Amino acid sequence: MNRKEFFARVGFGAASLLVPACISGLATSCSSDEGSVPTAPTGVDFTLDISSGALATDKGYLVKNGIIIARENASTFLAVSAACTHEGTTVNYVGSSNSFHCPNHGANYSSTGTHLNGPGSANLKQYNVTLTGNTLRIYS
Ligand code: FES
Missing domain, CATH: 1.20.5 (Single alpha-helices involved in coiled-coils or other helix-helix interfaces)
Structure with missing residues (x-):
């Protein structure tokens, strides 16, 4: 041979x-590089005190109950499902572009959760927010 x-x-x-x-x-x-799309939380209704912590300052954000909540400015808060629709990695809020970014493979979403580019194609689920004093209500 x-x-x-x-x-x-x-x-x-x-x-x-x-x-x-x-x-x-x-x-x-x-x-395949297309993972299963995570299920966004349903039946959501909780409140957060924004007088201290991450949501006390503009561009701050946190994740609670599977939802990422971000403070764009003193009167505008964002809430979308935190799991990337590609493979479920928790997304980050990018204050400079007012958008969400997945650090795993680079998917990007608008401030309302619309898939902009990168792996996956589904949108993040957007939730309602209402601010009363220092209490932010997040609900579906
Ligand atoms: S998990 Fe792949 S882009 Fe988010």
């Missing part, structure tokens, strides 16, 4: 081992 024949046989042998694994879903390297 010459060198060319050896590599042809070894290469074919490795491929014959991997193909069944890919078909049965055992090899993670064979998986």
